[in-house]
Amino acid sequence: MQPSHLLLLLFLLILLPGMWADPEAQPQVIQYLLTGLFANISSAEVSCLGLVGDIPIFTLDPANWSIHFHWPWARQAAAEVDGEKMLSQYKIVLRNMIQFVHDTVQQTKEHYPLVVQFRAGCVLYPNMTSWGFLNVSWDGRDLVAFEVDKERWETQQTSQVAEVVNKSLNRQKSVTVLLEYLLSTWICHSNFRALEKYGRATLERQERPVATVFTHTPSLDQLLLVCHVTGFYPRPISVAWLQDGHEVPLDPVLNSSTILPNADLTYQLRSILAMAPRDGHSYVCRVRHCSLGTHSLLIPWEDHSAAPTISITIVVLLLVATASVGGFWWWKHRKVNEATLEMHEFII
Numbered sequence: 232m233q234p235s236h237l238l239l240l241l242f243l244l245i246l247l248p249g250m251w252a253d254p255e256a257q258p259q260v261i262q263y264l265l266t267g268l269f270a271n272i273s274s275a276e277v278s279c280l281g282l283v284g285d286i287p288i289f290t291l292d293p294a295n296w297s298i299h300f301h302w303p304w305a306r307q308a309a310a311e312v313d314g315e316k317m318l319s320q321y322k323i324v325l326r327n328m329i330q331f332v333h334d335t336v337q338q339t340k341e342h343y344p345l346v347v348q349f350r351a352g353c354v355l356y357p358n359m360t361s362w363g364f365l366n367v368s369w370d371g372r373d374l375v376a377f378e379v380d381k382e383r384w385e386t387q388q389t390s391q392v393a394e395v396v397n398k399s400l401n402r403q404k405s406v407t408v409l410l411e412y413l414l415s416t417w418i419c420h421s422n423f424r425a426l427e428k429y430g431r432a433t434l435e436r437q438e439r440p441v442a443t444v445f446t447h448t449p450s451l452d453q454l455l456l457v458c459h460v461t462g463f464y465p466r467p468i469s470v471a472w473l474q475d476g477h478e479v480p481l482d483p484v485l486n487s488s489t490i491l492p493n494a495d496l497t498y499q500l501r502s503i504l505a506m507a508p509r510d511g512h513s514y515v516c517r518v519r520h521c522s523l524g525t526h527s528l529l530i531p532w533e534d535h536s537a538a539p540t541i542s543i544t545i546v547v548l549l550l551v552a553t554a555s556v557g558g559f560w561w562w563k564h565r566k567v568n569e570a571t572l573e574m575h576e577f578i579i
């Protein structure tokens with residue numbers, strides 16, 4: 232691949248929207264993932280995905296290389312940062328990248344089928360410092376990476392193909408200088424401004440968690456309390472158990488599942504607390520999430536197994552009491568009415 236074409240490819244990779252900083256937020260990550268599957272010397276299938284955090288921004292259709300924007304605002308943001316009209320040139324860039332891979336295979340006597348992946352992007356920390364990255368892998372193993380500070384490519388494995396690719400990429404000083412600028416400055420600044428302008432509603436979306444508590448009894452002497460929390464977005468969440476109002480410290484009996492994705496780009500997880508049945512303590516599952524602000528979601532668990540007869544007795548007693556009070560009131564009210572009536576007659 233010619234250096235100017237490589238540059239175009241990289242420019243394309245980092246062209247689209249970036250991110251902005253929220254002082255309370257986790258680091259923001261924008262990344263562009265490009266995968267090329269090379270079945271043989273005359274075949275290549277390329278797909279590409281742009282993500283901000285976990286939100287897909289655009290995909291490249293492998294069949295016809297058309298770009299599909301996942302959001303109307305993503306197209307607007309891309310148009311705004313596409314000052315160099317790169318979008319009209321990306322197909323040339325891809326063709327040259329494919330040729331570069333085929334040439335490298337010939338030169339190094341590597342084998343097909345082969346998968347080559349590019350991962351480029353930027354991490355923006357809450358303190359507004361940023362870190363740009365660009366990694367290339369070959370058949371699933373890191374091959375070369377661009378070191379932004381050093382303005383040069385470094386091999387990530389000891390192999391002939393890594394040496395050949397690295398040498399060829401480092402030969403172009405003007406490209407590495409420009410890459411340093413693009414990765415360290417441009418991607419994290421122009422792009423995040425465009426995103427802030429057009430995509431805020433999507434990227435700052437918050438969905439409230441819904442939590443339920445239920446039990447599971449693996450053996451007679453063990454009861455597992457399960458707090459299932461689902462439907463929340465973004466991903467960071469805190470789920471804790473309170474025993475008689477005090478947070479149960481993290482220990483091996485307190486387990487949380489990994490956070491799993493739902494189909495609607497929300498997340499779920501479960502937190503499990505092992506306890507002895509009927510231990511006399513009260514338990515509450517407490518959920519904290521940015522969508523709840525400073526409030527917590529508190530889901531108490533009541534030990535129904537110990538108390539059904541007591542509950543029924545209480546309900547019956549309450550019913551009896553209500554009926555008695557109601558009956559007495561009715562009787563008294565009637566008496567008063569009768570008395571009033573009698574008085575009335577008397578006055579007349």
Ligand SMILES: *[C@@H]1O[C@H](CO)[C@@H](O)[C@H](O)[C@H]1NC(C)=O
Nearest residue numbers: 269270271272273274275276
């Ligand atoms: C190359 O791979 C493609 C896709 O798997 C296949 O359709 C084609 O026949 C192959 N060509 C050769 C020359 O093997």
Ligand SMILES: *[C@@H]1O[C@H](CO)[C@@H](O)[C@H](O)[C@H]1NC(C)=O
Nearest residue numbers: 292293294295296297298299
């Ligand atoms: C590309 O192919 C997809 C289906 O694979 C189709 O929906 C889309 O319209 C095509 N785009 C162009 C520009 O032909």
Ligand SMILES: *[C@@H]1O[C@H](CO)[C@@H](O)[C@H](O)[C@H]1NC(C)=O
Nearest residue numbers: 258355356357358359360361
């Ligand atoms: C900003 O935050 C990152 C990650 O927490 C840290 O590595 C970096 O040193 C910080 N930079 C400054 C200037 O505070």
Ligand SMILES: *[C@@H]1O[C@H](CO)[C@@H](O)[C@H](O)[C@H]1NC(C)=O
Nearest residue numbers: 455483484485486503504505
């Ligand atoms: C928690 O996880 C550990 C390791 O996966 C397992 O040994 C333990 O039994 C789990 N505890 C509960 C309460 O599920």
